[in-house]
Amino acid sequence: xxxxxxxxxxxxxxxxxxxxxxxxxxxxxxxxxxxxxxxxxxxxxxxxxxxxxxxxxxxxxxxxxxxxxxxxxxxxxxxxxxxxxxxxxxxxxxxxxxxxxxxxxxxxxxxxxxxxxxxxxxxxxxxxxxxxxxxxxxxxxxxxxxxxxxxxxxxxxxxxxxxxxxxxxxxxxxxxxxxxxxxxxxxxxxxxxxxxxxxxxxxxxxxxxxxxxxxxxxxxxxxxxxxxxxxxx
Ligand code: GLP
Numbered sequence: 001x002x003x004x005x006x007x008x009x010x011x012x013x014x015x016x017x018x019x020x021x022x023x024x025x026x027x028x029x030x031x032x033x034x035x036x037x038x039x040x041x042x043x044x045x046x047x048x049x050x051x052x053x054x055x056x057x058x059x060x061x062x063x064x065x066x067x068x069x070x071x072x073x074x075x076x077x078x079x080x081x082x083x084x085x086x087x088x089x090x091x092x093x094x095x096x097x098x099x100x101x102x103x104x105x106x107x108x109x110x111x112x113x114x115x116x117x118x119x120x121x122x123x124x125x126x127x128x129x130x131x132x133x134x135x136x137x138x139x140x141x142x143x144x145x146x147x148x149x150x151x152x153x154x155x156x157x158x159x160x161x162x163x164x165x166x167x168x169x170x171x172x173x174x175x176x177x178x179x180x181x182x183x184x185x186x187x188x189x190x191x192x193x194x195x196x197x198x199x200x201x202x203x204x205x206x207x208x209x210x211x212x213x214x215x216x217x218x219x220x221x222x223x224x225x226x227x228x229x230x231x232x233x
Contacts, residue, residue, distance in 0.1 A: 009190040013041025023120045032121030047086040061132040063095040065170040095172035109144040121182035129197040129210035133173035142175030189229040199232035
């Protein structure tokens with residue numbers, strides 16, 4: 001793992017932008033994208049840039065089960081608001097939260113991933129070490145599936161909802177197996193509340209108890225941390 005420590009999330013966004021720009025220049029055309037607070041500075045840098053994604057494809061990690069694409073709390077809506085309204089991709093894939101048939105939707109998404117191998121996958125990390133919505137205990141071999149969110153994730157994500165009771169209990173998420181297929185992985189973490197998970201991811205044993213520790217087994221991972229998130233290293 002290559003570790004880049006920056007002053008704050010603004011600098012982190014710039015460092016991540018440089019990695020996106022270099023990948024695009026080298027011919028990367030499929031970008032795996034993430035949601036949450038962490039990638040916001042990266043998306044802002046992309047939006048402010050002249051990088052052209054018109055020939056590129058984006059594939060998002062996850063979506064809440066039950067939310068329609070136009071629900072403002074959905075990850076569809078997040079991506080529109082933070083990136084897609086400003087940067088056009090040739091095609092953008094996300095799991096369909098309100099799909100009528102869950103099994104068909106999971107199969108569709110796995111086919112999308114097979115047809116479009118990811119060149120660069122952007123990730124954040126949950127306080128419990130989750131990546132995507134792969135909670136502790138998830139097998140490292142899993143592909144896209146429906147997952148139950150843990151109480152700590154529901155609590156952490158309740159800031160985007162009226163209250164914790166409103167947070168969907170399930171999500172569709174690319175599995176750790178799908179994530180590890182990406183040619184290059186870029187994980188960002190900012191803030192003190194990520195320091196414990198970051199140390200486990202980088203220095204701890206490779207264990208399903210910390211899903212992000214699976215990244216130790218990938219040959220091309222860059223981690224961008226601010227000083228607070230790097231504090232326990
Ligand atoms: C969410 C998302 C993850 C994200 C993580 C951290 O639950 N499913 O993809 O990386 O939690 O979120 P944040 O960046 O807001 O701290």
